Amino acid sequence: MNNWLGLDFLVAPLDHTQIHLHGQHDGWLVALAYLVAVSACYVTLVFAERIGQTRTLARRRAWSLMGALSFGFGVWGMHFIAMLAFTVPTRVHYDLFITIASLLIVVLAGLMAMPALSQPDLTLGQRLKAGTVLSVGIVLMHYTGMAAVHTEAVVLYRPLPFLLSIGIAVGASFAALQLIQIFRRHYTGIYRWLRMATALVMGLAIAAMHFTGMWSMVLIAPAQTESTLQGASNSWQLGVGIAIIALLLGVGGLGAAWADRQLQRKENDLERVNSLVGQLDEARASLQQAAHYDPLTDLHNRRAFNQAFAEILERHAQQGRNLGVMFLDIDHFKRINDSLGHDAGDQLLVAMAKIIRDAVREGDLVARFGGDEFCILASLAGPEEARQLAQRILERLRNPVTIGNRTLVMTTSIGISLYPRDGGCCEELLKSADLALYLSKGNGRNTYSFFDETLREKISLQLELEAELREALVEERGLQLYYQPILDVASGQLDKAEALIRWDHPRLGMLAPNCFLGVAEANGFIEDLDAWVLRRACQDLAELTAAGLTELRLAVNCSALSLSNDALPGQIAWRLDDHRLSPRRLELEVTENALVKNVQPTAELLQRIRDLGVTVSIDDFGTGYSSLAYLKRLPIDTVKIDRSFVTGLAEGNADHQIVQAIIGMARPLKLKVTAEGVEHLEQLRLLCALGCDFIQGYHISRPVPLAQVPEVIARYASGVCPLQAQAEADADALALAKALG
Known part of the structure; x- marks a missing residue:
């Protein structure tokens, strides 16, 4: 024998004076002990699941405590029932104090090891510490429980089975901690079945540790000892009682875990509901914000x-x-x-x-x-x-x-x-x-x-005009073209006329362009109006040609919006071809402001129109800001001096210098000059003296309908221009006319 840590180990063979007492195990109590071990392991895994699902630290610690108590009492219960199942041919009884001490040891070990499970993830150091405490507790509980056995025989332990039992305890403890970490994260589907299988294996490992320890125990009695198999008379009662207590504790723990799971689900459902309510409130607030506030400026919408x-x-x-x-x-x-x-x-x-x-x-x-x-x-x-x-x-x-x-x-x-x-x-x-x-x-x-009310009346009239003008344009009802002849000073002939649109309004009578062109521009159908004017002018020019005016040229106005239409040259060519008209007989008039808005694209478009053979004229020249700077860049043939400069021409003020400057500027650029708004003879004289090429105004002719154009031109068929006719009654005018040739 050899004594180590208070335990006696068998290190030499028995002599003839010693008898090795062989015991037996009650199979039913062994099975009951295994059942208690499995139930303890299963309940512990379930509690570990609750630890993983519980969010608060206090509840995790509570479930850790319950798991420690369940595991400790279950393992002890398995050990004590297995001890009760063991019978030997000698009188055996158990020391109550030592037995209770063994229970307290394993429960204390569980209390020390299991709180580590309250941590979301165990580090390697925490696992080593918890596994060591748990395995030491199991080993101490087992051998303290075996020390509670009092018998007449001498209790010895064989070293190798003893060490094997300790190894099984250590391996089972660390394996249990690892499996608990796994199952606390996965608690659905296949893991529930794996948890049951794991409980069976863990129960088997704990039982194996116990019976390995029992296998290491040797009972030695003197040779004269009677070989009568005896055991505790109340083994079954104690074993079943302990098993029932352990199983009831397990069932109670499972019930508590189930109740806690249901409560957790309700809490989770409530949290989800509250979360959804919060999200709905946020969405409602966002919708309210989007529905009532401008997202850019945060002002009311x-x-x-x-x-x-x-x-x-x-x-x-x-x-x-x-x-x-x-x-x-x-x-x-x-x-x-x-x-x-x-x-x-x-x-x-x-x-x-x-x-x-x-x-x-x-x-x-x-x-x-x-x-x-x-x-x-x-x-x-x-x-x-x-x-x-x-x-x-x-x-x-x-x-x-x-x-x-x-x-x-x-x-x-x-x-x-x-x-x-x-x-x-x-x-x-x-x-x-x-x-x-x-x-x-x-x-x-x-x-x-x-x-003020006058503004309402004005706008109301414009709205009415807009609707009626659209209708007139679609139905071609009420819109007419008047033509104002233009005098060629050099030839004294009326070989050109400007097409001017008029609207014969059913209620307001004949309206000039300034009464309704602004309405068309503001409401986006000025291009349609321009297209109508172009088509009607070409049609009228064909009629005038058929009437014998084969050299007459027509000038047609073009708005700024039409001038930005890349299809305009094609439309002009189509209209000319449709009526078999020479392009040189058409002149396109564009305003100065329309030209300078976007010079380069406008210049390219006008060049395409000139390439057709159509001449281009700048209307209202001198009223813009940049005309002189851009004039040389634009493909044009004629500049038309605005009537505002012609009106005060005879008074010898600054208008005279402006007109003279415009004509002087046009000559080097080989541009023709037209003066519009000529209403008096004195204006005509001065413009002729300054070298103006074309004269347009009431002094020559008012705008007339198509039917009157041949009649007006016929007055000049003799080749005598108005200036010459006036000279017959005014000697000074005649001398001036002769001087001008």
Whole structure:
């Protein structure tokens, strides 16, 4: 024998004076012990699952504690039942104090090891520590429990089975910790079945450790000892009792785990519901924000403005207070988008919105209606207070604004309507403010205007004209072309005429172009009107040719919008071919302002038209800002001096020098010069003296219908020009005419 750590080990063979007592195990109690071990392991794995599913640290620790108690009592219960199953041929009893001590040892070991499971992930050091504590506890519990066996025989231990039992305890402990870490993360599907299989294997490992330890135990008695197999008389009662307690604890633990799982599910469901409710609230708030606020400027949008407007108007009506409605539009905002891009435009709108918001008073409502259009609702004492507010907004908006690395100075136009003077409902007030804004733009922008009834009548008339003009254009009803002959000073013949559109309105009578062309331009069908004029002019020119006027040329006006149409040269060629007309008999008149808006594309388009053989004339020459700079770059044949310079020509003022300069400039460029608006003989004399090529005006002829064109031209068939006819009654004029040849 050899004593080690209080244990006696068998290191030499037995002599003839010693008897090795061989014991037996009750198979049913062994099976019951294994069942208790499996149930303890399974319950421990279930508790580990709860630890993985529980979010709070306190609850994780509680489940760790319950797992430690369940595991400790289950392993001890398995050990004690297995000890009760062991019978030997000698009297055996158990020391109660040592038996309870063995239980306390394993429970304490579990309490020390299991809290590590409350950590989401165990480090290697934590696993080593927990596994060591747990395996030491199991080994101490087992051999302390075996030390509780009191018998007449001597208890010895064989070293190798003893060490093997310790190895099994250590391996089972570390394997249990690893498996618990796995199953606490996976608790659905196949892992539930794996958990049961794992419990069976762990129970087997714990039972194997116990019976390996029992195998290492040797009972030695003197040779004269009676060989009577004896055991504890109450083994079955104690074993079954302990098993029932262990199993009840396991069932109770499983019930608690199930209840906690259901509670956890309800809590999770409640959290999901609360989360969904929160998300719905956020979505509702986002929708509310999107539905009532402009995403760019964070101002009220049109929808929110209309809702608030109705409430504010009703409140002011009840209180008898005045209310001002202001429409604001940023002047020439499109230029910013076209030149700097839409991102810069958005930044400018944000800056402008902030300036407007800071300029108004607390309680005033500011909204963005879209684009560069804003609207303000302000409680006012009267028109003077509205005027002061408008002036303050205009002044602040004129301050420089920095966008990127550029400093911009923008202006705005404001239209103002007042309640109850300009309307009694929201729609009327908004419409009145919009009409006043239209007036501000017409007055040069960068100003404010109040609504008045004459403006409503004017706009109403324009709306009526728009609808009626569209109808007249589609049905070709009421639209006519008049022709104003143009005198060729050199030949004294009327060999050219300008086509001028007229509208025979059913209610207003014959309307000049200035009454309705602006309506067509503002409403986007000026191109259709130009196309109609071109088609009708070519048709009329074909009729005049058939009437014998084979050399007559027609001048047709072209709007700026038509001039940007790349298909215009093709349309002109088609009309000429359709009526078998020579291109040289058509002249296209374009305004100076239309030419200089986009010089390069315009010059290319005009060159294509000239390549057809059609001549090009600049109308209203001298009224623009850059005509002299761009004149040499444009493919043109004629410049037409605007009538504003001809009107005061006879008075010898600056107009005389301007006309003289234009003619002098045209000569080196080999351009013809036409003067329009000639109404008096003195104007005719001076223009002839200055070297003007063509004369157009009432002094030559008023615009006449197509049927009268041959008659007017026939008056000049003798080759005597009006200047020569006048010279017969005026000797000075005759001398001047002869001098001019």
